[in-house]
Amino acid sequence: xxxxxxxxxxxxxxxxxxxxxxxxxxxxxxxxxxxxxxxxxxxxxxxxxxxxxxxxxxxxxxxxxxxxxxxxxxxxxxxxxxxxxxxxxxxxxxxxxxxxxxxxxxxxxx
Numbered sequence: 001x002x003x004x005x006x007x008x009x010x011x012x013x014x015x016x017x018x019x020x021x022x023x024x025x026x027x028x029x030x031x032x033x034x035x036x037x038x039x040x041x042x043x044x045x046x047x048x049x050x051x052x053x054x055x056x057x058x059x060x061x062x063x064x065x066x067x068x069x070x071x072x073x074x075x076x077x078x079x080x081x082x083x084x085x086x087x088x089x090x091x092x093x094x095x096x097x098x099x100x101x102x103x104x105x106x107x108x109x110x
Contacts, residue, residue: 007055016053018066023051025069040065 007015026036037047042061050057050065066073074081 005055011055012053015055018062018071019051019053021071022062022066022069025066025071026051029070031069036065036068039068 026033031039033044033047033051037044040047040061042065046057046061047065050062063073074084
């Protein structure tokens, strides 16, 4: 039995917007759906699923399709993205490798 996953309203809206941006970029570049699907190495049906904003496609596939359609992810140039990447790596290095639940009860009865 296939389990259905529920998504928040924000997630559904973000997927819809990204799908529309991808479709707009594809059309502005004069690419057919089949052209973009072939370049991304996916089926045309998968591309339609992405453009409709439906969840389920792998995030790497969606990002690759967006890049091929000329959609700028995160709105920055490559140099700025690289700077953000380094800064995030530095922050993550300072944090613990994993988070464990607290073993002791907190006495919050005042």
